Structures are given as structure tokens and as C-alpha cells.
Amino acid sequence: MKLRSTTPVSVSLVSRASLVAMSVLLAGSGVFGLASHVLARDYNAEIQAKQKEVDSYNSEASRLGQMADNLQSELDKINGQIAAIQAQIADSQTKINNLNEQIKKNEASIKQNRKAMGRILADLYVDDQISPLEMLASSNNISDYIDKQEQRSSLKSSLNDKIKEIKSLQKKLEENKKSVENTLRDQELQRNAMASKQSEKAKLIADTKNDQNNYAALAQKRNAEVSKLREEQAAANRRAVGGGVSIPGGIPGGGGYPGAWANAPLDAYVDPWGLYTRECVSYVAWKIHSTGRYVPHFGGAGNANQWPSTAARHGIPSGSTPKVGSAAVMNIGYYGHVMYVESVNGDGTITVSDYNFAWDGLYRHYTRSASGLTYVYF
Template identity: 40%
Template sequence: MKLMSTTTVSKHGLVTKSALVATAVVMGISSPMALTSQAFADQWDDQMRALNAQMQQYQSQASALNAQANTLQAQLDQITAQKNAILAQIDLSQKQYDALQKQIEETKQKIDDNKEALGRIIADMYVDGSITPLEMLASSKNIGDYVDQQEYRNSIQNTLSDTIDQINSLKKKLESKQNEVKKVLDQQKDQKAQLAAKEAEQAELVAKTRNDEAAYQQMANDAKAQVENAAAQQRAYYASLQQQSGGRFTSGIIGGLTITSFSGNRGCGGGYPFCAGPLDYGVDPWNLYTRECVSYAAWRIQNGYGKPVAPFRGDGMAYEWEWSARKGNGTKATRVSDPAPGDAVVLPITPGLAPVGHLMVVEGVSGDNVYVSQYNFGGTGEYSTMTISKSASRVIYLRF
């Protein structure tokens, strides 16, 4: 069981368990790696660096296209919303148009009905007109009745004429309003057609961008697979050298390190006190997992050379020391070019060798030779020493 700490614990060192499980580009082999005579592996390191750069470029392009596609999708959603709003307006306008059409039809029917009534009255008056006034007077009860009949006919005729005029006026108003609604309706339909065309164009653009994103993502995945393949070839190369030399190391160039005088793995050596269990069995006072290179380096620099190293806050992986130790978590390291005993040596991320970097401690310097001590070189969780070339090794020196 791993110990808990009050701050976030990061797994550190040349190889972590999660890296071994999660990726094929981790440290060469899970068993102790025995370096061999003249192990020149830079060809794979250079290839993997180039492929990683290419993969990052493709991934960056895919991310940019993803952001672009999301923006285009948001614009498409906005266009679709506008089109849907126009459709709702068209529905209302169509209902208004249909209602006016119904009113016009009803008005026309009223006009026809009133015209028919007026026609009957006129026909009656025509019949009555063939009767002489004397005959009408004789048929009337009295002179008053005669006058009333005449006025009634005239009143009915005038009323129907006025009604027809009013209904015709209403019909004209309804038709005018209907024309206005039709004009609006036609405009709305034109807007709908324009938005539909714009929507289709935008959807095509979104699809194309998504396809481009998928293509770049696939290229990034292909580059990653090539990195993993190169790492596998490098591991096979290491294994073949190990087999050829019977596990002995003399000198070599591996993962940016020009090495001589490798001591071999020495178990729980170097006086390091957190070695009571297997690799990563617990957490040390610096919030680092035990028997990792970073845990040993923090302990050795503080206890061996009296230089305080503050606990890390989730930023203690080997490659992170370059900036996390320099920014100062209670202490502050300075990058130097003239290594001295007690300095930290940071090997940056090296695909196939150190996927999260590696930490060493300077124990002595003689000309171009830098003598270092370390833990977990090769993923063993064990102590070892070696000499690296100051001029030929791609490392960073930090002084606390």
C-alpha cells in the first residue's frame, strides 16, 4: 500500500509503473537494464525526437481544427435557430393569411346575399311600377298607407345599397391586408430559403473541418505508433547488446548520456534510508515515491550536502525539476553550467529511455567527467553510480 501525503504526490524517476503500463515508449526494459560496450542508440533517439515533434505538430493542428470546427458549429447552430424562428413566423403569417382569406370569402358571400335581396326588391318595384299611381292609391287603405309603402320601398333599397357598399369596402380592406400579409409571407419564405442555403453551406464546412481534424488526429496517431515502433527497436537493440556482452557495461551513448564507469546496480546502496520495500512502496518527506530517482536526489542533496530541498506539490517529476525547483517551493535552485558536488543533474524527457526524465546527483567533477550517483537507472529502483561527459551529455545542472 502506498502512503498518503497532505499534498499531491507525483510519480517520479526514470520509469514509473504507470508509464510502463500506459505507453510503449517507456524505459527500455522492465527488468534491470545492463548497459554494454559502445551502446550507441542516438539513431533511435533522433528518430523519436523528430517523430514526437511531428506528432505534436499534427496534434496541435488537430486541436486548432477542433476549435475551428466548434466555432463553425456554434455559427451553424445560430443559423439553424434563425431559420427555425423564421419558420415559426411563416407559420403565424400563413395562419393570418388563411384567416383573412376566409373572411374575404365570407364577405363575398354577404355581398352576394345582399345583392340577391336588392334584386328581389328592385324586381318587386318594377312590378309595382307597372301599376298606375291611381291603382296603387285605390289599393291602399288611405293616402297615408300609400305614402308609407312608397317610403318603405325606398328605405329598403337605400339600406341594401348602403350595406353592399359597406361590405365592398370591408372586402377591399381585407384584400389589402391580405396582400400585405402575403408580401410579408413571401419575404419570410425568401429569408427561409436563404438561411436554409446558408445552413447547408455551413454544415458542409463543419463536416469538412471535422474530417480535416480527424485526418490530422490520425496522422498524430500514426506518428505515435512510429514512436512506439522506434522505441521497440531501441529496446531490442539494448537487449541484443546486453546479451552479447553478458550484462557487462564499459561505456556508451544512451538517450543523450555519454557514460563511462557504470557501477552496475547495487541494491539499497548509497545510504538512502527509504529502501525498506519495493519501488514506489511509500512516500518520502518530499512527497515523492520511494526508490525513485527524484526521491534519492532530494534526500542526497539535503542530507549529503546540507542544501535544503522543500517538499514538492505535485510537480516533482524529473523533467519538472528544471522549473519547479527553480521557481522555489520554499527553496530555489539556479541553473548552472559548471557542475559541482551537490548539484542536481536533470536528464530531460527522452523517449525510449526516460519518458518522465531522470535525476542524478553530482558527487565529483574532473575536467569533462562528472561523477554522479542515482537511483532507479533502468527502472530497477536500485542505487548505482557512473561518470557522464559534461560536454557530450544533454543534461541540465541545478544548484540549490
């Protein structure tokens, strides 16, 4: 139940100690008829501490989620690079296969040319066994002799050219194959390196998401603990009413409280008196103001348990006698609680109305014991 002003007061160890001491004194004097352990326990401080943990865990989970998204983006890039390298490897392998096929064909061509060269060499050998005189004698004339000589020279030249061409082609094919094999080897090394990065990045993403889930689980656990504390605090507040009176369930927007505030989330606005809306303090301030009475601006000192001292600074008295229209202050917990006195009954009880008694921002109207309260007479 955040019964607070516009400037929440932090809970120090000193204030906690003071609260514990006050609780013991009040319980011993029987002012509230409430067990001392209820007053000594500062639910608000516990809730605030756990809520800070929740915020911290959620913040870390959000940061890790963003990190995981960034890592996934980097992994997607790596996957794209690996796919591109794999395509290059496939292209290089195709080139090697084509070169192997060309080398195979060239080897067949070399084999055929060797057979042809063998025949040419055989013919030249036979011709070499014939002397120039015999060749001249076997020629029809000088011109025929010259033609035979030129033919022999042409065959030798053609043979030398063919040998050079085959050797050049073979050398070029081998060089091309070696070059492509080197390229393929480099590409495979690059792919393996990228695959290693891919594996590392994927593991980092998995670890980051696991940490994110752990922090989210911690936040969920703390939220459950906060809910349990709120339930315990609400139960303690109900016990603090005394007189064995049962506190009814809350009503959304009840008591005539302005709809703009009543229908908005708890603490959504600050009212004209510097108080958070849908809190007990805001409702009672509005209730008193609606009857035409003056309500000062609380200026950061509007917690319910601060009302008597804040009102005194504006000349507004307080006392222990209940009066219709007064503000009934219950000094419980860190902030306290304030109610509007609707009627004073003859059996020592009062009928009150309030907001947010059970930390739910809702309106209630009920009868309770008049004792143990401080009344502020606006």
C-alpha cells in the same frame, strides 16, 4: 533518455555530422565495442523531430475541434431561426385558412343579399309602373302617399348601402389574403435560404471534424513511432554496456535518491546543480554530493558527455582508470550517459548505479565492463 542540462542543446546538421564522425572513429578504435550504426544514429534528434510533429498535429486538431464547436454553435442558432420562421409560416398559413373561410362566408352572404336585392328590385319595378296619380289615388290620404314615396327611397338607399358594404368587405378580405400570401411567400423564401445555410454549415462541421480526426490520427501514429524509437534507443543503450552483461529492469525511486524527485514525473524539477530530476546526471550529482564531496553547478553544460570538460573548469580531473565513487561517463547518443561507480571488480568490470538508462526515469544497479568509459574524479 534525456541526459540533459537545464538548457537543452539543439541538434544542428553540423553537430550531427560531428557525432557521426566521432562514432566512426570510436567504433574503429574499439573503444566501446559498439556497432558504429548505433552511435551514428541520433535517436534524440529523431524523437524530438517526431515529437514536434506530434505537438503540431495535436495543436491543429485542437484548433479544428474549437472551430467545429464554434460552427456547431452557429448551426444551433440557425436551427433556432429556422424553427422560429417555421412557426411564423404555420401562423401565416392559419391566417390564410381563416381568411379563405371568411371569404367563403362572405360569398354566401353576397349570394343571399343578391336574392334579397332581386326581390327589392322587383318590388321597385312594380312600383315604378304605377304613376304618381295612381299611387295617390290608391293611397288613403296624402300622408300615406308620402310614406310610400319615402319607403321607396329608403329601400333604394338601403340597397345601395348593402351593396357598398358587401363590396367593401370583399375587397378588404381579398387584400388581407393577398398580404398574408405575400408574407407567407417571403417567410418561405427566408426559410429556404436559412435551410441552405444550415446545409452548408453542417457540411463544414463534418469536414472540420474529419480533418480534426485525421490530425489526431497522425499524432497517434507519430506517438507510436516515438515509442518505437525509444525502445530501439533503449536496446542500443543496453548493447552499449558490453561484456555480455544483462541490464536489469528499473526500480522506481531506488538508490536513496530524494523521494520528492524520485516520485515526481521525469524532468519535473531542476535540482541544486541545474540538472533535470530523475535523469542520470541528477542522480549521480546527488550521489556524489551525498558522500560529502563538492559538485559544481553545471550552468547549462550538464549533459553527461559534457561532464569531463565542465568538471575540468572547476579543477576536477578525469581519466580512464575506474575508481570507486567516480562518475563513469559513456559518450553515447547526443547527450551521453553517466553512472556512479559503486565498486571496481578484479575481473575488469565495475558495479554501477544510475537512473534513466532505458529512458524510463528509473533506478538501476548492475555490473558492466569498465573499458571505454571516462571517469570523473570528484
